[in-house]
Amino acid sequence: MKLYCLSGHPTLPCNVLKFKSTTVMLDCGLDTTSVLNFLPLPLVHSPRLSKLPGWVSKDGSLNLEKELKECAGRVFVDSQPEFCLPERELLDLSTIDVILISNYHCMMALPYITEHTGFTGTVYATEPTLQIGRLLMEELVNFMERVPKAQSATCWKNKEIQRMLPGPLKDAVDVWTWKRCYSMQEVNSALSKVQLVGYSQKVELFGAVQVSPLSSGYSLGSSNWIIQSHHEKVSYVSGSSLLTTHPQPMDQSSLKNSDVLILTGLTQMPTANPDGMLGEFCSNLAMTIRAGGNVLVPCYSSGVIYDLLECLYQFIESANLGTTPFYFISPVANSSLEFSQIFAEWLCHNKQTKVYLPEPPFPHAELIQTNKLKHYPSIHGDFSSEFRQPCVVFTGHPSLRFGDVVHFMELWGKSSLNTVIFTGNYHTDFSFSAEFINQSNLILKLILFDLIFLSELNFHQVSKLLKEVQPLHVVCPEQYTQPPLTQSHRSDLMLELQPPPMPYRRCSVLNLPFRRRYERVYILPELANSLVPSEVKPGVSVATVSAVLQSKDNKHTLQSVPKAPPVAPSKKRKRVMEEPPMTMAPKPLLSGAVPLEAFLATLQKHGITEVKVEETADGHILHLQAEDTLIQLEEDGTHIVCDNNEPLRATLRDLVLRFLQKL
């Protein structure tokens, strides 16, 4: 059993598991950190961005003015942003049988895998995952396509040139494999390969393994996966949450008794107090609005935003924010808000019951009704006429490189009254956004919140979970096996297990540390009928089986041995092929132990009196001195060493056999 790790990003995993005869891809997350090296794509002409000077190396020998621009001491690529795809050289992607998707954030690389690689398998995902995933992909494509850039920078990727570039560009890996965003057509083609599954539904893969999704509590329709054969069980835990937010709670008990547990999607943010963080989000928001500033919340158009809106719904009145407009801007804003209300069966119990009242499960419906929350597909059109400040804007993309958020950064970046509140992942989204703001000479206030913790397990919860689930082995990204760089003393922010977890990184190939020992074999009723079990000890009966083993579609069956057809009267030779397998009655199997005292008595009865008994580690050695014969009685065997006296050997053998049971 092997695990191929195609992505090094701990929360955007892409792994391939070879288990029995199947090849299963677990998630295909798209690592968006590569876009940090690119200039933002402004929706409207930005004088600031267009006036940036081109980059020329200090000695003037290298001139990439057209491709690279300099901004506040850092160099950015002036081209359409490109993504770092999962590794494609590690194994032939066309051999993948199935792809299991755990949530809509972890499927963004799907078109890169299913298209143009020869992939012929099936993708399994739940319905909300498919629908919201489609929205997110649509949004991404839309963000890219509505501000087309004719130019595609490639010169800087030249190894020789890249070596001489400054800063992070120089250290970027595999830049040649970076790809531009896919098209809508590719998205549609990729999503047409998705087959929908429900929680706990069992899907057979070639009769060899069974896969089944479990609720993971991370987002609408998010799932962990169990991949199991009759005797082995691998659990794949992706983004999961034990908190009570909007999705169905996590199913933990089904993860028990796993041989291997693959653990991804944890948060390393130290705090474990979600109420405190949400409260902090609200207070910062209120503080900025009261001081006359605007609040920008870069976020994905689905997921945590539902929880944020719910939290704000309760807060708006108490903080006197009733008159402050809240805007949600995304090409899919409307669909996202609507979709969240219709997947009732995938919601937590509390929200499910609302549907029967009937009430919309999420309170953002009311916010929209009362005009407190307004949503627009883009900053163009209606939005520009209704825009009022101070306000709160939720929009994407969290990378601040493309989408409507770029516009607001340009608009509000120059006043320290304004605040941008980050709710993404602490270790990826934040660090680059913070850097971006620092390096773009923007002075608006930046607040970082790992609100993704709302939907990700932290280490405290994980250690609890693992204590309960008790897997034999744990596999996890290497980041989880050491404390975060910024807090090296926090030994509580890493996984400490016995046996230690197996770390993986991009391009690792792990031999999972367990052997398959058993295989299930079926026995046909008529064959079973013919068996005659005999009891070897109380409660245990044994029978010998003579049968033909038939293996088909990874299923093994024992069938009765076909009777030899009566010998044809004709003397014509039959074809050898049709001859049945030779049937020979097997020798009986012996069981039991030879009791020493009784055996000696029997020997004496048969006239063997001079016996010297010697005790050994495994049993006894009897020396029949007169006959010059040795009998070794051991736990699992008896040897009679008797030279040239066959009758004596046969007698002795029969005497031994008297004490043993035959099968």
Place this chain on the structure above:
Amino acid sequence: MDSQCVSILPRVCGVLLVSGSSLPDDTSLEKLLDWFTTVAQTGPSLLEACPCLVDFVSKVAFNYASGSSILSFTLKLTGLIGASEDGFKVLKECSVLKLVFNPQHWQEAGLWEDPCLRIGWIQGLKMILQHSEALSFFAQADLIEPLLQLQTDPSLFVASAANQTLAQVLLLCQSLSSVGHNGSKNRDLEHNSEISQLPGSQQILRLLAMLLVRVGPPLRDTLLLAVMNSLEELVTTSCSQLTVPLLDVILAANSGLRDDCVPKQRLIRLLWAMLNMKKPDDVMQAAAAVLRSHQSDPALSAHSARVLLLPLDIVTGVSLLDENSTGEQTTLVCFYLCNKCLLTPFKSMLSNPAEGELRILITEQLKRKSCISMICVCLSNIPQITLMASDRLPCPQRLIVTAVLLLLRLCCVDSSSSSPGCVEVVRFITGNSKVQKCALEALLVLSKSPGVKMVLVEVFKVLTEYLNSPSSDPSVLQKSYQVVIKWVGVCPDLSCITDQLREGFIQAVRKRACDTRWEARDSTVEFLGHLVEVPSCWTFTEQETEPLDVLLGGRRFTVPLLKEALQDPESYVRASSISALAQTLAPSWQDGTALTQEQEDIVAQLQEVLFQDSEGFARRAAVKYFTAWFSACSSPSSCWLLMQSMPTVLSQGVADLDWEVKLHTLELAELLLDRAFPDPSPSHSYAVMSDQDHRLPIAGQQSDLLSSLKNLVDWGVVSALLCGVVDCDRPVALKACQLLLKLRGIVCPVMDNAADTRVFCQLAGASVLQQVRKIQEIGKDTHVVSEACSEADEEGICASVDPECVGVCEVLRLLDLDEKLSILTQSSDHIYNSPLSLLQDILTAAAASSPPGQDSRQELVMDCY
């Protein structure tokens, strides 16, 4: 004693004898006993007052059928009667005493099993043991044996009561020792020492501790000698459960002894032994107890301090216990704190091998979850440590401050600091609000330590970090604010607070003012108010600065925040913001600076609060705001806004639903009253004004009074008082009554009924008017008021065209304020709590429980609940 009670009592006794179970409620026997106790204490003798009791006691003693509660009551009653020597004689004469206090008697009756009876027996015995007669009875009847047995009774209450009684026996022995009762004393002692050899007897240890605190020298020495060996044995076996009681005993024994006596030295040795026990928890407990008891032995307390500081030393790596810790090291640590760079941990070189062992043990314990309680014990004893003389401290106090600061950093979730100390502990203490609170508490105390001013910036940084942290518990935030106030208050020079620090602090406070948790908002608002009251300080350029200006940039920052908080959805926060506004504006009121538009807005908002706020807290605070304003204002009459709002505040306040609002309003009215009639003699108290003082009417005085009274009426004081005096809430009516009496004392003697001096007052609210009219009617009917006066009323009260108008002086004379006052000063339940009512209740309940009344009694019970 009430004669009515005496006449009823025999019937009550009869009822108790017959139907003890049918009492009105289960506390009535207790109440009865309480009443008897007061009678015995105040009157001449209980038996003289209620002679029927002896008969009752002897009857019950033979009547096993009485319920156990009655029996228990009787036993206690016997004790009460026997407490006086006369009563004792009477009881002895009718041979009740022997029977009642004979355990055998009750055992044979099979009643001894009931703990209720046993406790009655013990308490009766304890009550009786007041005189030598009783002691000899106690010795002769051989009651010590059963009493000692009861010490190990399964019922905790019984065991504890037995303990106390034993102590009482010994104390009585002591006080009578001159009379000569050595026999019983010695026997008792023998028993004590014997039993204390039994391990695990916490009761004995408690008894010992109790005795050692109370007994005098001769007996104490004997007692100590008797138990010393057993104590030593117990200390060597060192059972964790006994640590605390053992310590109590040793410390109690130790406290009264001279230094040079032998037992003292043995006790000190015992304490040393306890400080060297195996389990770190026990050692810490022992050390804490030693410090708390203010031992005179310097070495002992110094060692205890070292033990208590050990966990802090280990966790933070700041070497607090280094024998030669010098100033140099402090600077090093400060350098470390400021630069957050990792120096190689400087571990203390230990001179004491036992301490080394303890260090290892504690270090082990700190790796477990239980480290939290240990660190908290350490932190909560820091106040005791700082009280020690500096030469006995293991390190300078500022080093302790440094360590506490580092610990606080480690506890803070968002902090990235690490310590050179124990790393494993971090996972348990990070974000633990218990540790955080203990450490902040310690920091609060440490602000007083000498030479810590240099770390003010560090303290400020850490506190800002806490205020900023999203994971800080509201209680932690509150503590942090307190610490800020404290430290800022003791630091004479705040020039070290840089602009950057201030900016960070302002951001944090601003954020907490918008917190989602009301507790956090409340603490913030309170903090803003308290900060104003911190005394001014001087910068090193000799300029006087207010801490509020230094930390938050002054009132222009706080007032808008507080005004915002007036709209808070939580009433506590609104109330706090009103108080804080009063605190913030008080200086400007004192200076008499001109009103700003902002202040006018605030007044308008406060009046709105008074009118509309649904919660009492906010309305109370609003009334108090005006009280504070009025009392702070140097010349209120010149402040038009204040005087203009008075009628509204008073009329609204006194009509409030909340009695506290009404009371606060009357306090404001009192201020106005005092201001209108300034007190000529500073020593006078208002309620007991003698009319003599104002008997000499001077023409000028009358006109002055007239104008003042008119002012009072205009401000609405008089109508507020008249409203208040008929209020259904007793404290309100009482206060109003007192104030009206005061007003009457000032006004009525001087003012005659001449028409030109009449002052009329509008009475809003029909009920008030009705009451006044009613009183007026009664006054007429009973002719209490003089003819002339009632004539005046005819004209005075009724003559005015407006039916809601009354003449002030007339009403004051008419209302029987003195009678009202005497009624109001009695507590509202004085009737229901009288002994007569208790006795009647018992009788009624008994009557009701007799067969025909069965149902009605049940109904009664139903009614009660």
